[in-house]
Amino acid sequence: MAREIQIVARDMTFYVDGRPEPNPALRVRRGEHVRVVLRNEDAGMKHDFVIPEWDVETKTLSGKGATSITFSVPDRATSGSYICTPHVSMMRGTIAVE
8 A cells, every 4th residue: 555645736836735844855665655646736837746766757737636646665775856847946855765
């Protein structure tokens, strides 16, 4: 069973649903199955959720809506970045494998 992480794109920033900090550091466990649900709350804006180092990428949402992707975390302690490809300079954070 995959652990679900709810990500909200709002005001050109990523948030974890229910938490106030912008573009928070995400922590996952080695080999864990994770389901990321991306919810776009920016009407008229394109957003996606991508972890380039792990070849993880949701479809791009054009305006309000939601999409998800399920993936397996690498089996080694490592870290990477998550980004929104259309807004990479503003919408980015770190993801770490523990």
